[in-house]
Each structure stands twice: as structure tokens, then as C-alpha cells.
Amino acid sequence: MTIPELKNFTSFLIKEGNAVYGPVERDGRFLAQKIGDPQELVLNGQLTYYSWRKFFLPATETLFNIHREVFKKIKVGKPQVLIGLTVLDLRALDLYNQVFANDAYYQERKRQTIVIGQSLAPADQREFAAFQDSFRENVLEHFEFDIFFEKAGTSFKVYTGSEDGQRLLEKFGYRDYAHVKYAGPIQEEGLDREMVEIKKKMESGYNAALWSELGKICLACGKCSLVCPTCYCFNIEDQAKLKSGEMRRKREWTTCFFPDFSRIAGDHRFLSDSEKRIYYWYEHKFIRDPARYHVPGCVRCGRCVKACPVGIDIMKNIRRIKEGE
Amino acid sequence: MINNYDPKPVKIISVRDEAPRVKSFVLQFSDPQDQKNFYFHPGQFVMFSIAGFGEAPVGIASSSFKTDTFEIGVRAVGRLTTELHKKKAGDLIGIRGPLGKGSFPAKLLKNRNLLMIAGGIGIVPLRAVVLDAIARPENFKEIQLFYGARSENELLYKPELGEWRKKIKVALTVDKHCGQKCPVVCDEGLITSLVDGKKLVSDPVVFIVGPPVMCKFVIEALHRHKVKDEDIYISLERHMQCGVGECHHCGIGPKLVCDEGPVFRYAEIKGIKGAV
Numbered sequence: 001m002t003i004p005e006l007k008n009f010t011s012f013l014i015k016e017g018n019a020v021y022g023p024v025e026r027d028g029r030f031l032a033q034k035i036g037d038p039q040e041l042v043l044n045g046q047l048t049y050y051s052w053r054k055f056f057l058p059a060t061e062t063l064f065n066i067h068r069e070v071f072k073k074i075k076v077g078k079p080q081v082l083i084g085l086t087v088l089d090l091r092a093l094d095l096y097n098q099v100f101a102n103d104a105y106y107q108e109r110k111r112q113t114i115v116i117g118q119s120l121a122p123a124d125q126r127e128f129a130a131f132q133d134s135f136r137e138n139v140l141e142h143f144e145f146d147i148f149f150e151k152a153g154t155s156f157k158v159y160t161g162s163e164d165g166q167r168l169l170e171k172f173g174y175r176d177y178a179h180v181k182y183a184g185p186i187q188e189e190g191l192d193r194e195m196v197e198i199k200k201k202m203e204s205g206y207n208a209a210l211w212s213e214l215g216k217i218c219l220a221c222g223k224c225s226l227v228c229p230t231c232y233c234f235n236i237e238d239q240a241k242l243k244s245g246e247m248r249r250k251r252e253w254t255t256c257f258f259p260d261f262s263r264i265a266g267d268h269r270f271l272s273d274s275e276k277r278i279y280y281w282y283e284h285k286f287i288r289d290p291a292r293y294h295v296p297g298c299v300r301c302g303r304c305v306k307a308c309p310v311g312i313d314i315m316k317n318i319r320r321i322k323e324g325e
Numbered sequence: 326m327i328n329n330y331d332p333k334p335v336k337i338i339s340v341r342d343e344a345p346r347v348k349s350f351v352l353q354f355s356d357p358q359d360q361k362n363f364y365f366h367p368g369q370f371v372m373f374s375i376a377g378f379g380e381a382p383v384g385i386a387s388s389s390f391k392t393d394t395f396e397i398g399v400r401a402v403g404r405l406t407t408e409l410h411k412k413k414a415g416d417l418i419g420i421r422g423p424l425g426k427g428s429f430p431a432k433l434l435k436n437r438n439l440l441m442i443a444g445g446i447g448i449v450p451l452r453a454v455v456l457d458a459i460a461r462p463e464n465f466k467e468i469q470l471f472y473g474a475r476s477e478n479e480l481l482y483k484p485e486l487g488e489w490r491k492k493i494k495v496a497l498t499v500d501k502h503c504g505q506k507c508p509v510v511c512d513e514g515l516i517t518s519l520v521d522g523k524k525l526v527s528d529p530v531v532f533i534v535g536p537p538v539m540c541k542f543v544i545e546a547l548h549r550h551k552v553k554d555e556d557i558y559i560s561l562e563r564h565m566q567c568g569v570g571e572c573h574h575c576g577i578g579p580k581l582v583c584d585e586g587p588v589f590r591y592a593e594i595k596g597i598k599g600a601v
Contacts, residue, residue: 063330064330064331066376066377069334069376069417069419070334071331071332071376071419073328073331099571100571102326102327102329102569103329103571104326104327104328104329104330105328105330107326108326199579203578203579203596205598232571232573233572233573233574234566234567234571234572235566235572236330236379236380236566236567236572237379238376238377238378238379240377247376247377249330249376249379251566256573256574260564261564261574262563262564262574263564264562264563264564265400265402265403265406266402266536268536268537270537270563270564270599276599279598280576283576283578283598284573284576287578287579288573288576288578288579288580288581290579291578291579291580292570292579292581
């Protein structure tokens, strides 16, 4: 598919009545925003500053409207087309699909979402220091997507990953695609070896010095969580609209860096300082996600490195964990 | 698709004062089918909810053989629990559960003696085990309960303790005697002094529920009795929002307390940083 054809395809998606979101450039950053004019869409393989999480797990969403103690589930979301997720973002989606496999809200939203991926820009041209970038054979069959654009010179090679994706392309009048059959999130050769290695190293507790060092510099501001494509922790809270007597139960993003995250009755906090909180963040990604969902809890996009105000570099820290100091 | 977040309405059948700021609530699902489906193992928990105030995890205090109602015990410490304490018989609240795959291993107790160690409000889920043992003694061998509270005033289930003492060995301790004449006999001192000072039932399986700092010292005391880590089961308390393995507030190493717990075999979690 040529670039003009891609613009036409985007126009087609918008004309079909879809809410289309994709990377646009704003003040030197790429942000996933609603596309009004297809000329705005930039599919250059760069990562968006924020992850795509909000399209699957909104920063705040209503679970129930409550009226006279009766909980009424709200209808979730609207149909949306997301265009421009990189392979790293698709890998993060693999994790979300596992974590929220039984979540009615997530699944309903997922059903209404068309995911269109793109390959990552080559490492030397990327703004982010993502260090796992190989676009290997077979990699696509482990991601759930509808359409994927692989950069090939000045145009794109087109893959479909679902019938929905095929239908859209056919309707647009484009047939030169290859279909990739989804083979589950785990590679044929078994669990991701680096994931297993890091988990083992962290569980044997070799890196006490690293955590105390990070504890001293981390501000516990939570910016890394905000941009991270694999962070998904949330709170559930009730909100009363006093006048009408109506209430809502909502869930909203939170992060383990916030003081109340681990607070229990009696004001005891299990994560009482920055050292414990940043360890918990790494533990979640490198021990718990692999143990529970068998896919890595970090996709190496490097968004957190860019966001961190004190320059904590997850790539360096992973290297130190692996060296087992 | 089942919505895991949907609280089912339950009716408060009765409310009992147990201690200052602690009440027991006997509950029954409004829909008889929900009540019929509510089958739990002691150690599991429920999320109770009041519209406009939120949700929190609490232990189930009644016998698992009692199927027409169930009971929770709640200390009023925050906005939600204080609101619950205002509720009266006939009021409705919401319940999700039972939750947690990790419960007390009842099957073991047919062939093994049992020692239960409860601190403070930790007696709530262990009461379910005690009542099960009283209801079906043929499923159990020798049973011993060590229960500690701040003072006699703070001991829960006082009217029942006499009855329990007839069926199982009970030793009570308080941090400090309240000074008044009390209907129950108890020692003064930390719960570890009961573990150190009393003769334990032989080769016991041990269930522990209590505040984090108590658990640590109790396990050390059990080690002095040569109790093996494989025989210790501990219920962990953590902050929870979802109760269904998604929000990750309750993580310990590779596990989530709400999903794989709240009761864990100590041998399986002792190596996890910050677990106990």
C-alpha cells in the first residue's frame, strides 16, 4: 500500500463513521489523537509519547450507575479504530488481553476496537531507546491485531490478523494483503528466555544495592506509570451526585508509587517508602506478570526513561539485574 | 459474560455488637438463588459494598455448613466501615464473593491436630473453622486456639467462648487486663508467650490470622517448637480494590493475595520479599 493509498484508507475509515485515532505530531511529540484530517496521521514507526492504554482502559470509567442501591452496568464505549500501534504496543496488548480476560468492560471495549499496527522505525532513527526491536519472522502471529502495516521502502506491506480487518480492506477495495493466523501470545520455542532469566535473578534477591540506590533517587511521582503501556493498576471509587441521589461506581488509574496504594485498615502501608515502591513496580513487571500471564510485563519501549524526571533508566537497571550484582 | 464487579444485594438479618467499634452482621442474599450459590471455604473473603461509599474485603465468620445465612465481622475504621455500622436489620448492602482460591485446608484436619492463632480481628475467619469443627467433630482431631486481643473489652465472640472451651482447647491473652471483672479468663502478655508457654497439641497444622507484625513473631515462636513451614498456613491482609486479580494492589512477589490467597502455605511464600 502506498502512502497516498494509506491516506485514502484513513479517509475511508473516517467516512465509514469510525472514530479513528492515530499518531499526530504536537509540539515535537507524537500523540495518539483523533484523526480529523488524514494528512495529520504520521505512520513513521515512532512511538507515541503516551501509551495506547487509555483506549482499552480509560483513565477513568464508570462501571455502574447506582440508583436506590441497584447497580446498573453501563454500556461500554463506542466503536473505535486505532491506527499506528507499534509491535511493542501490540506486545503490551498481549499482556492486557491476559490480565483482563474475564473483565466484562475490557472485553466489551476490545470487541468494538479495530487495531491497526505498524512496524517500529529502525533503532538508529528512533526517538526512544527501545532496545528490543527485532521484527522477526513469525512475530506477528503472536499479536492480536486486525491490520498491520509493515514499512517496506516507501510503501507498506499489508497483513490482516482478523476477519474484521479483512472485511475493512475488502470494503475499501484493497486485496493485496497476507493473512496471519493468531497463534497465541507465546512463541513456539517456549517462554521468552530473557523474561525467565530476569525473573529468576530478581527472585533470588541478588540486587539489594540497586533497590536502595533507586529508592534514594526515585521521587515516587508516578510519571513512569502514566506513560507505561503495561501499567494497569486501578482504584475503584464511588462518586455521589448529591442532588439527584444518583451515584456512580468508577474505576480509575492509579500507581504503586502513590502513598495509599498499599494502605490497609489501621493505616499500615506495606509500601512505606520509595525503595519499596519502585521495587514493587519492577516486581510487578518482571516477577508477577511473567508468573501469572506468561508474557513479559515490560515491552522495552523506553517511554518511562523519557518521562522520568530524575533519569532512572530501566534499560540500565535490567542490565544490572541480569548481571546479578 | 459474567460481570465480576456486580455486587449482589444482601439483606442484613441481624447485627450484634462484639466489642467497641466491632460488629457482626448476619447476612442473606435477597435472591434465594444467590444464597444457594454462595458456598465458601473458611478463609475465603467477600467484598462488601455500600452504594456511594465503596467496597472493602472482609472475612467470613460463619460455619461453612450454614447455608441459609452467612456472617461477617467488621471493625469501623474508615468511611465505609463506619457507614456499615450505621446499618440495621432489614437494610441492604452489596456482596461479591466468595473470593480467593486460597482457603484453610480442611481436608488435612481429618488426620492432623490443629492449632489456630488469632490476633485481634483475625479471629473472624478462624471462627468459621471453629464453628465447622463444632458442627462436624468427626472431620477433625484435636483442636487448640490461641487468641490475643488488646484487652478483654476487645475480645470478639465473648458469649460463645465458653461453649468453644467445652469442645476445643482455648487459651486467651490480652496485652493489658482491662481491670474490670470479666466473664472470660485470660493471660496477660503477647500471643507469642502463649505459643512459648503452653503445651501445643502434638505435630499440629497451624492456621495464623493477625496483624503483620504478630505473624512474624508467631512464626519464629512456632519454629522454636519445631513446627515445619509446610504445616503453617497464614492468611495475609493487603489493600484490595478489585478482589478478582486485576488491580494488583495486593501483590506479593509472583502472587496476588486476592486470587491465590488470602490463605497461603507459609513454605510457599516465605522466600518472597515483604510477604510476611
